[in-house]
Amino acid sequence: MEIDLVGGIFWHYKVVGGGAEICNKLSGKDVAAIDVTTAGDVAVPLELGGVPVVGIGSRAFSGCDKLTSIVLPRDVEAIGDFAFEDCVNLKAVKFMGPQPSANPNIYAGTSRDLVSKV
Numbered sequence: 001m002e003i004d005l006v007g008g009i010f011w012h013y014k015v016v017g018g019g020a021e022i023c024n025k026l027s028g029k030d031v032a033a034i035d036v037t038t039a040g041d042v043a044v045p046l047e048l049g050g051v052p053v054v055g056i057g058s059r060a061f062s063g064c065d066k067l068t069s070i071v072l073p074r075d076v077e078a079i080g081d082f083a084f085e086d087c088v089n090l091k092a093v094k095f096m097g098p099q100p101s102a103n104p105n106i107y108a109g110t111s112r113d114l115v116s117k118v
Contacts, residue, residue: 019054
């Protein structure tokens with residue numbers, strides 16, 4: 001697991017093939033890929049560790065209940081199960097590229113007002 005500081009946020013990720021996958025921490029109380037107290041609008045970096053962000057891992061943002069919107073870079077090709085689980089204040093997920101196919105459970109426990117758009 002790697003950690004990179006971008007835009008004032010510590011991002012946890014792993015390098016898979018030629019890209020980075022945002023992933024949850026493997027242990028501890030707060031397992032999300034970023035600090036669960038991160039609030040407001042967040043843009044996932046285009047690159048971490050010098051490689052493009054190509055995936056959002058399972059439960060990557062689980063429990064980040066202060067996030068209101070998130071922008072995913074164009075190179076994201078996959079989103080893992082329960083990626084945004086219990087992000088109760090999340091109102092929008094914006095894809096800068098094509099929306100990857102994903103299990104509907106990626107939004108488990110989020111607001112009914114959530115809008116996802118390309």
